[in-house]
Amino acid sequence: MSRLFGTDGVRGIANVGLTPELAFSLGVAAASVLKLQCTGRPSMLVGKDTRISGDMLEFALIAGITSAGVDAVRLGILPTPGVAYLTRHSEACAGVMISASHNPFEDNGIKFFGADGFKLLDAQEDEIERRMERTEAADRPQREQIGRVYDRHDEVVRYRDFLSSTLKADLTGLHVVVDAANGAAYELAKALFAERGARVTLLSVEPNGININVGCGSTHPETLAQTVKDLKADVGLAFDGDADRLIAVDASGEIVDGDRIMLICAHHMKKHGRLHDDTLVTTVMSNVGFVRAAQELGIRLVRTAVGDRYVMEAMREGHFSLGGEQSGHLIFLDLTTTGDGMLSALQLLDVMAQEKKPLHELAAIMKSYPQVLVNVRVKDKTAWRTNGSILQIIREIEDEIGENGRLLVRESGTESLVRVMAEGPQESLVRAQVERIVDVIRRELETA
Structure with a gap:
């Protein structure tokens, strides 16, 4: 049997790959282990x-949890990092979030946090999978040992208070446009920023169950960018469906991605002695311009594979303060245990207020190389690794790029995609190089 857990929990199409039966079994096994x-x-x-x-x-998962003799505390709609925070600051043995993050609405996922608020280790996930393969009487207590269900939707206030406490500056006079992606932050976002004095305009805060991430949020910041320009606002903030990512927009409508946000925050933290070992942890997806700017600022980089779990592993191993991904998944490890879009937004606004600089000026900290990324949906996302024609065209493009840029071909950790990304000084040339590889992948592999 292939591994059930991916790089970010268990994912699948709801009611197809990720069924109530699977959620129930996961609930039983996870509760029994954790x-x-x-x-x-x-x-x-x-x-x-x-x-x-x-x-x-949720109902299926809770049925499994309670049948294993564990109480289930329903938090309701809440960002993923909110579940992590509340788990860490409670007496719970674990937390679980039902979300597929930035994926389309038909997908869903289940991810677990340990009592410490961190995502589970591989060994813990493996033990849960082993437990799912067998049924033990000890997993099903009886009588008063059966778990109960409690509703605690008010716990969101405790999470909001934590977020607010991390902001040192006053935001009075700042006009902020927030795109909540019709997702988990849709209720929390306005109160969080408004209570610190900001004037807030909200976008995508009318979820209907199927419009999460649709043409909005951190994966589609175009509407946010136009709104910021039209309203002459100071800054735009876009979250994804479970609000663990942030993409920003400056007053002129220019998008400020995770690379720039990380570098802005890292530079500020370094100046104030809060960037441990002057080191920033990032993935191989970060732009060449990001790498060169970090070197000029005296910031050492630790590079990891793509995925926030790998960033977190490196951060915990080196006791580093800040890490993240170009996609906007930032981890402030001195403050919390996982990526948090709204926490990242507050830290960015804090830098703007303390430095007394608009976002476009702060974002000039680096110059990005043109980057082209194309996703190819295929049946088998690992097959490219052994295909001679695909490997040959990759070698040819790598030789063409040489020292003037870079090429990265990889499979997605959460979807059936092969991602082809290249960077270089000339966008038209980079785009043509990527398309040549994509054409071969489509010719050689069965597309989904």
Whole structure:
């Protein structure tokens, strides 16, 4: 049997690959394994985003959790980092989030956090999978040992208070446009920024179960950019469906991605002695311009494979303060245990206020090389690695690029995609190089 857990929990098309039956089995197995971290009556916190399948999977998951003798605490609609924070600052043995993050609404996912608020280790996920393969009487307690269900939707206030406490500056006079992606942050976003004095304009805060991430949020910031320009606002902030990512927009409508946000925050932290070992952790997807700017600023880089779990592993191993991805998944490890879009937004606004500089001026900290990324949906996302024709065209393009840029071909960790990305000084040439590789992949592999 192939591994059930991917790079970010268990993902699949709701009611197809990710069924209520699977959610129930996961609930039983995870509760049976993770309750061992508890003393006394064990409990698990459960949150979800706004997808139509969230209720279905939540009920199935909770049925499994309670049948394993663990209480389930329903948090309602809440960002993924909110579940992590509340798990860490409670007596729960674990937390679980039902979300597929930036993926389309038909997908969903289940990810677990340990009692410490960190995502599970591979060994813990493997133990949960092994437990799913067998049924043990000990997994199904009886009588008063059966778990109960409690609703605690008010816990979101405790998470909001934490976020607000990380902001040092006053935001009075700042006009902020927020795109909540019709996702988990749709209720929380306005109160969070407005209570610190900002004037807030909201976009994509009317979720209907199927419009999460549709033409909005961090994966589609175009409408946000135009709105910021039209309203002459100071800054735009876009989150994804579970609000663990941030993409910003400056007053002129220019998009400020995760690379720039990381570098802005890292430079500010370094100046104030808060960037441990003057080191920033990032993935191989970061732009060449990012790498060169970091070197000029005296910031050392630790590079990892794509995926926030790999960034987190490097950060914890080196005790580093800041890390993240170009996609906007930033981790402020001195403050919390996972990527948090709204926390990242507050830290960015804090730098703007303390430095007394608009975002476009701060974003000039680096010059990006033109970057072209094309996703190819295929049946088998790993087959390119052994295909001679694909490997040959990759070698040819790498030789053409040489020292003037870079090429990266990889499979997605969460979707059936092969991603082809290249950077170089001339966008038209880079785009043509990427398309040559994409054409061969489409010719050689069965597309989905």
